[in-house]
Amino acid sequence: MSNISDIIEKFILDAIKQDSEIDLSRNELANFFGCSPSQINYVLSTRFTLDRGFDVTSQRGGGGYIRLVRVNEDSVLRTVLNRLKEPIDYLGAKHILDNLVYNNVISEEESDILSLAVSSKALSSPINNENYIRSQILRNVLVNIKRGK
């Protein structure tokens, strides 16, 4: 039970008990616990996952940080998230969105935007390039959102 990862996990869990969002310094933590910095990544990636209700973002460079956010868990949402571990086609996604609107998890406007964002037109791409797909999604949403208003 006394492996460093568990100890670090407890430490972080304790820190995020009060606030639902905290900023960590990878190097400071590693230093504090006398471990390698990548150990912090290990702890985060094995214990602070989406499945367990955590979201991690970070920034490098001077003043960099690791931001940990505790995510809300709702039973409808949990079911949906489970389904979304698998690939899903547009129609399936649409059904899920309708369902979420019905259950007041998201609003109709939010659903509209999301369905544009995940339409085939937005996502089908000859090349697997993140930046390329990103601009395609935004373009698709923005072009169509104007029509709707």
Add this chain to the structure above:
Amino acid sequence: MSNISDIIEKFILDAIKQDSEIDLSRNELANFFGCSPSQINYVLSTRFTLDRGFDVTSQRGGGGYIRLVRVNEDSVLRTVLNRLKEPIDYLGAKHILDNLVYNNVISEEESDILSLAVSSKALSSPINNENYIRSQILRNVLVNIKRGK
């Protein structure tokens, strides 16, 4: 966190909150914040871009200045759609979304959703499969959507 660039950014944002156009002195600013003058250029070029709705002009020589202007609302969407003909990284997208919110083209909620939808986490993918990316996007959005501000 505490990197000077963020602090300077806040300072300038605050200054331009009242007037939609301000003149800055590079040297004075650098002096005030105790940083190198070129740091000011760094802040301007990374944070006060056209994508974010700012236009920067300047004059050298005695009595020189840096003029910051918020761009005209009408041209915003056109500029953005034009920009989106090219691939775009996450930070660029975020800037565009902020700008669209500022100009009332989309709401803050819509921006929040979209920025989750096009985050690196949502889009980075080992395989170029539409359905796979779709579920990833939705998952990423839904997991984070409930954190009320």
Add this chain to the structure above:
DNA sequence: TATAATAAAGGTCAAAGATAGTCAAAGTGA
């Protein structure tokens, strides 16, 4: 007055610094 020198801005870019991320290999314990 016209021109040349100097001063007073701001611009550029590459290197150094400061973080964080990745991945594979080695270690550990049930």
Add this chain to the structure above:
DNA sequence: TCACTTTGACTATCTTTGACCTTTATTATA
């Protein structure tokens, strides 16, 4: 053995600085 942990070398990203460059205004001088 096998899964989990730990480490370190290498990579990626963002920030900060400084040396050198360009432009413009002002002052000195022929």
